[in-house]
Amino acid sequence: MSREPLVLGIETSCDETGIGIVRGRTLLSNTIASSMEQHARYGGVIPEVAARAHLEALQPSIDAALAESGVALADVDAIAVTSGPGLAGALMVGVGAAKALAVALDRPLYAVNHLVGHIAADILDADAGPLEYPTVALLVSGGHTSLLLVRDLTTDVELLGETMDDAAGEAFDKVARILGLPYPGGPEIDRVAASGDPSAIRFPRGLSRASDMDRHRYDFSFSGLKTAVARWVERCTADGVPVPVPDVAASFREAVVDVLVSKALDACRRHDVPRLLLGGGVIANRRLRDVALARGAAAGVTVRIPPLRLCTDNGAMIAALAAQLIMSGRAPSTLAFGADSTLPVTEIQVAARDAGAAA
Amino acid sequence: MILGIDTSLGTTVAVVEDDGVIRGQADSANPLAHAEVIGTLLHDVVAGAPADITHVAAGMGPGPFTGLRIGIAAARAFALGRGIPVLPVVSHDAVALEMLLHDALTDAGDGRFAVVTDARRREVAYSVYDGIDDDDGLPIRTAGPALAPRDGVDAVLADLGARRRDAHAVSGAMVALAAARALAAGRTIGPADALYLRSPDVAAPTAPKKVGR
Numbered sequence: 141m142s143r144e145p146l147v148l149g150i151e152t153s154c155d156e157t158g159i160g161i162v163r164g165r166t167l168l169s170n171t172i173a174s175s176m177e178q179h180a181r182y183g184g185v186i187p188e189v190a191a192r193a194h195l196e197a198l199q200p201s202i203d204a205a206l207a208e209s210g211v212a213l214a215d216v217d218a219i220a221v222t223s224g225p226g227l228a229g230a231l232m233v234g235v236g237a238a239k240a241l242a243v244a245l246d247r248p249l250y251a252v253n254h255l256v257g258h259i260a261a262d263i264l265d266a267d268a269g270p271l272e273y274p275t276v277a278l279l280v281s282g283g284h285t286s287l288l289l290v291r292d293l294t295t296d297v298e299l300l301g302e303t304m305d306d307a308a309g310e311a312f313d314k315v316a317r318i319l320g321l322p323y324p325g326g327p328e329i330d331r332v333a334a335s336g337d338p339s340a341i342r343f344p345r346g347l348s349r350a351s352d353m354d355r356h357r358y359d360f361s362f363s364g365l366k367t368a369v370a371r372w373v374e375r376c377t378a379d380g381v382p383v384p385v386p387d388v389a390a391s392f393r394e395a396v397v398d399v400l401v402s403k404a405l406d407a408c409r410r411h412d413v414p415r416l417l418l419g420g421g422v423i424a425n426r427r428l429r430d431v432a433l434a435r436g437a438a439a440g441v442t443v444r445i446p447p448l449r450l451c452t453d454n455g456a457m458i459a460a461l462a463a464q465l466i467m468s469g470r471a472p473s474t475l476a477f478g479a480d481s482t483l484p485v486t487e488i489q490v491a492a493r494d495a496g497a498a499a
Numbered sequence: 500m501i502l503g504i505d506t507s508l509g510t511t512v513a514v515v516e517d518d519g520v521i522r523g524q525a526d527s528a529n530p531l532a533h534a535e536v537i538g539t540l541l542h543d544v545v546a547g548a549p550a551d552i553t554h555v556a557a558g559m560g561p562g563p564f565t566g567l568r569i570g571i572a573a574a575r576a577f578a579l580g581r582g583i584p585v586l587p588v589v590s591h592d593a594v595a596l597e598m599l600l601h602d603a604l605t606d607a608g609d610g611r612f613a614v615v616t617d618a619r620r621r622e623v624a625y626s627v628y629d630g631i632d633d634d635d636g637l638p639i640r641t642a643g644p645a646l647a648p649r650d651g652v653d654a655v656l657a658d659l660g661a662r663r664r665d666a667h668a669v670s671g672a673m674v675a676l677a678a679a680r681a682l683a684a685g686r687t688i689g690p691a692d693a694l695y696l697r698s699p700d701v702a703a704p705t706a707p708k709k710v711g712r
């Protein structure tokens with residue numbers, strides 16, 4: 141393909157139905173329909189509710205993306221879809237739709253990795269220079285918390301560590317509930333933390349002891365932190381003193397941010413990589429961005445943060461990753477793949493056709 | 500020509516001419532791997548009928564949620580890709596149509612019957628039919644689709660005076676044929692949304708658990 145490929149990307153791994161249209165590195169549409177409100181009363185994403193919402197949102201979202209970009213489906217060069225990781229039932233809706241669209245249009249299909257998609261989001265940031273390699277990437281959302289070493293977007297992504305229990309976004313949701321705050325927890329914790337003292341309570345930093353450095357240097361754990369907050373709040377109640385919600389929220393947030401940024405910068409130092417890329421919905425947290433930028437600068441690490449709409453789950457990043465695969469000459473995926481809820485990050489593309497075989 | 504897709508039990512894809520002649524059909528009986536097989540089945544069937552598909556018939560269920568959705572998503576996306584409409588079909592209607600056509604050929608039993616399919620969780624889905632409409636050639640559904648306990652469905656059907664007929668597969672060709680007949684009769688015979696028949700499983704919000712000191 142001599143000109144830059146026009147790719148339509150479909151992302152349904154969690155609670156956002158994302159349709160993106162990109163031409164090479166240029167973003168033409170990033171349409172996102174979220175079922176978040178439907179999950180609010182349950183305090184977390186309900187997989188079946190999310191999957192039903194995807195089915196309802198897909199067609200209108202594709203229509204909206206085409207309208208916004210001024211692209212006709214007939215002009216699309218390739219279809220891209222998230223194969224995993226994510227919620228299986230939710231992923232399957234996107235996979236079924238993407239395969240049918242590819243067959244209907246007789247276009248190649250690229251099945252790609254959601255986490256690597258988060259990294260690819262950066263190349264759509266028109267205001268930033270090209271992403272340099274290698275880079276460390278910290279991906280933080282309600283569904284994942286992963287630290288990656290990216291030597292090449294399309295060929296070489298290594299998992300350094302990930303959460304052993306809750307994702308960071310989940311921890312925000314659960315602690316918000318403990319504090320009697322609504323879902324989603326991130327913005328709520330942020331709001332009340334604004335008037336709190338982040339050093340008021342020293343909450344534990346999971347997997348950060350010297351004894352953890354051997355096996356879990358880059359892994360995360362937030363369930364102990366959540367329990368510590370719950371215990372602290374219970375003690376207040378037992379002692380008959382009001383819970384200092386702003387201080388608890390600020391101190392909890394500080395513990396999460398500290399462990400995320402410390403481990404990310406530790407990875408930069410130990411791999412001699414002066415670059416850190418942030419991605420995932422929790423990047424919306426201003427304190428996380430501020431601390432990462434400040435401590436990155438002090439450590440001589442350049443921190444890149446794509447615009448927030450590209451950080452949350454979206455289809456544009458899936459399309460962007462596929463466009464990179466196409467431009468690097470990779471063959472499309474076969475039609476014989478499924479949803480893989482635990483797809484490892486090393487599998488950047490799924491079911492790639494044998495490059496030597498006839499198309 | 501009409502493309503029929505159904506994933507309410509296994510996965511089935513067929514292309515049928517407007518008069519009912521089957522141009523191609525591909526099936527997978529696997530009740531789990533819908534997402535894996537749908538693309539290849541579609542490709543195999545559509546490759547034989549490239550350009551002149553005018554409608555997509557979508558089996559809307561009832562069926563286990565996760566699989567059912569994949570066929571509906573595929574049907575809608577295919578229709579979008581080709582710029583053609585989706586015709587929704589109750590999956591049991593397609594099963595009933597096949598049974599009625601078969602009965603007519605074999606002079607087999609008549610009277611009221613119920614299509615019964617597995618709905619998992621010790622439940623079945625059933626729909627009751629009173630023969631075929633002579634004008635439009637479509638099954639006459641008089642009850643359902645609805646859920647009943649696996650152990651209690653016989654009593655339910657006895658009350659309805661319907662003979663039980665279990666089905667373990669849906670034919671994509673019959674989904675397409677039912678849609679073709681509905682189209683010819685100017686009728687809409689299926690719902691716009693999936694026939695889940697069951698609310699999503701959700702844990703009721705609970706107060707945070709005590710963790711102790």
Ligand SMILES: [Zn+2]
Binds near residue numbers: 254258281283421453
């Ligand atoms: Zn994500």
